[in-house]
Amino acid sequence: MGQLLAVEVVYRGVFQKTLAKNITRDIVLAAHNEGKLGISFGRYGDAPERNGIPAKSFAIVATDELTLEAGMAQYEPKQVDVTVVLDDTLCKGVESWAWYGQQPVHRALKPGHTLIVISQEDAPTLLKSIHRREQPYKLGIVKGITSFSGMWVFKDDHTDVRVLGAIAKALPELFSFKSVEQFINEKLKSAAKVASARADFDRFTTVDVKASQGNPEELFKFELPGWKDMRGGVSVKGQPQGGPYAADPATKQVGGFRPARNELFKKYSTRTERPVVNFATCTKCTLCWLNCPDASFDVTPDGTYDANLEACCGCGVCEDVCPVKDCVTMVNESEFHGNDSQYAAFKKDKDAYLKWLETTIKKAEPIEKRSNGFRYRGQYQEQIPAALEIAKKG
Amino acid sequence: MATLTAPVEEKKKIYEQEALITGAEAIAIACKLANVDVVTAYPIRPYDTVMQYISQLVADGEMDCEFIVAEGEHSQFEIVKHASVCGARVFCGSSGVGWMYAMEALTVSPALRVPMVCMVGNRALDDPGAFGVEHNDALAVRDLGWMLTWVDSAQEALDMALIAYRVAEDRRIFVPLAISCDGAFLTHSQALVKIPALEQVKKFLPRYNRGDLLLHPDNVISVAPQANEDWVMEIRRQNYAVTEIACDVIREVYTDFEKTFGRKYGNPFFEEYMTEDADVVLLGMGTMSTPVKVAVRKLREEGKKVGFVRLRWFRPFPGPDLAKCLGRFKAVGVIDRDFSFGSPDLSGVVATEVRSAMYSSSPTRPPVIGFIGGLGGREVTVPDVETMTDIVFQAAKGKAQPLTQWIGLRG
Secondary structure, three states: OOOEEEEEEEEEOOOOHHHHHHHHHHHHHHHHOOOOEEEEEEOHHHOOOOOOOEEEEEEEEEOOHHHHHOOOOOOOOOOEEEEEEOOHHHHHOEOOOOOOOOEOOOOOEEEEEEEEEEEOOOHHHHOOOOEOOOOOEEEEEEEOOOOOOOOOOOOOOOHHHHHHHHHHHHOOOOOOHHHHHHHHHHHHOOHHHHHHHHHHHHHOOEEEEOOOOOEOOOOOOOOOOOOOOOOOOOEEEOOOOOEEEOOOOOOOOOEEEEOOOOOOOOOHHHOOEEEEEOOOOOOOOOHHHHHOOOOOEEEOOOOOEEEOOOOOOOOOHHHHHOOOOOOEEEEEHHHOOOOOOHHHHHHHOHHHHHHHHHHHHHOOOOHHHOOOOOOOOOHHHHHHHHHHHHHHHO | OOOOOOOOEEOOOOOOEEEEEEHHHHHHHHHHHOOOOEEEEOOOOOOHHHHHHHHHHHHOOOOOOEEEEOOOHHHHHHHHHHHHHOOOOEEEEEOHHHHHHOHHHHHHHHHOOOOOEEEEEEOOOOOOOOOOOOOHHHHOOOOOOOEEEEOOOHHHHHHHHHHHHHHHOOOOOOOOEEEEEEOOOOOOOEEEEEEOOHHHHHHHOOOOOOHHHOOEOOEOEEEOOOOOOOOHHHHHHHHHHHHHHHHHHHHHHHHHHHHHHOEEOOOOOEEEEOOOOOOEEEEEOHHHHHHHHHHHHHHHHOOOOEEEEEEOEEEOOOHHHHHHHHOOOOEEEEEEOOOOOOOHHHOOHHHHHHHHHHHHHOOOOOOEEEEEOOHHHOOOOHHHHHHHHHHHHHHHOOOOOOOEEEOOOOO
């Protein structure tokens, strides 16, 4: 048997689909320059993709045809040699829109192999999000802002070839940089892209991550039942109505309302921004609660609205409809760790919470620039200088 | 000479009245007796006879049900599907291309465990536009989890409708059931039928209880979600479990039917006619039984030991039972009022199933000759049966015969 190699690309559904597909296709074509054979495919269950919901694309490469067969007719490879993460907020966990439970971003990564994340953060910061695992691995960062390259009108920003350069360094068995260069010259026909790929090939480094390092949080797991234990008639139990919000920790006051939610689907790994709520200025107008498409707001005993961060997928509708200045603000998800209740923190220490709130919402981008996607024409062009700066620094 | 056993024995007279009615009318009366809650209708011949009779019963105040005329067969079957999930006893039906138009609704019902009872007035599929009987319409759902039965008399149509509700609504079963009635010969032909008393039917047929599968505000469930590859096999296995137990449940119900109404059907799955000492047998489904029986009696007079097996339940297919029965004979001729183009030996559906059942469950290997005849409502005549019997006797003597032959065809 020859050698079988697999690369998975974890990305934000729809927004990064084209980019992910391009990267996995490029991998196969670059490896083919060395006589290797390969296939590229997206995870079937992710389609039809939803905006921002974590999705995966794969490249399987083998030294010969027979070996390649072992990597075919699967929804996803059971183990991969490199995992590429195209948006660093995915490090908090990956949950497909189907019923899989949540997965750590490096679930399929072979021990000792490399996790590549596109991020502006450093390794210690990312490791606050990336979950602990028993087998050590390597973490490498390709510095950059989350790319939408290839989606609709968004121009190519070289993220695809930068990733190829990094992979050539991380996994030389897959392909040499020479093969990447040949592929870019022949297929993409761009000297600038060769230069971008080379820059990341030259400077790509990794840090060793030990078993004890990383986010200790337990991700939600789901045990699939056997056919005798499943309900018949293709039916699932409906959600009960819900009940009062938990007792106020300070006053023990019980009240409010918390709707029952699907215990088997947490939604929050879809989030790239989260709402931060000012409970002191909230007028209890109910608009956020009414308009939230996922019923993510809990009604607190005070009558204010607490965004339940296990249920919120970060769409930002609440911020749009809130009539009070800075009462609901969407802040980049990478600023946070954990999903603790903001209302609980507010009740525990109002002054400390409001102080935290003030600093936190300052980190939010100006509202006209803020969204899961791009909100206005020309935004991408405006961001190019900043992106270039980051890429140059590496 | 073999004893001429009447297929149905009457132990005692337990019935209220006798009426001269068609097979379709018999089923309509069974629906009334079963106190069906929701009936959907959309006209297509020959099924439309039953909807006409039911609407008449409703109009006359004899039957109390929701009678909904849908805008097409697909809606017709979707409406009863939803009503059944909400706990209603339902009745529906169609014919030929109408049945095919409902196909998407037909495919989802078994997995959702909907015990709808339907009448298929068997009709040739278009094209050409034709009204006569062919069995391909009902057979189109044979792999999908439906229970499929064929009856050959108005009396059996009424009895089968009552049995159908009892079987389909058994908690261990909960799958849809179709009663096939040959167009014209059964749906449009009147015969004397014994109609049981309502009290007896009530005794035989308990209320439909959907239990924890009931869609109701007090039992909040979501039915028919999307599922990925992690779930589908388990869902299919649940339906497969129905087929594992179905034959036992059907036997139980027939025993109870006999106890309640005094009419004995013997083996529920197929009827044997003059087979005791037979050398060869013919096998078929539906109303072709009458000309075949006439021919069998005639051939017996000529000293030819031939018998007839009429298959009553096609799904579940009584594989081991039937193979054991057919294994006793020197050759078997299967008359298909259907076609299965491109199938093994280019036979009809029933012949292919019979050969498959015999391969696994019969110790002997008598030749099985497939006949395709009676398509599009063409009569299966006594001379046709004589021809087929001759061919089967030749096969029994070891003289090789084509495995599939068309009968009653102009050359």
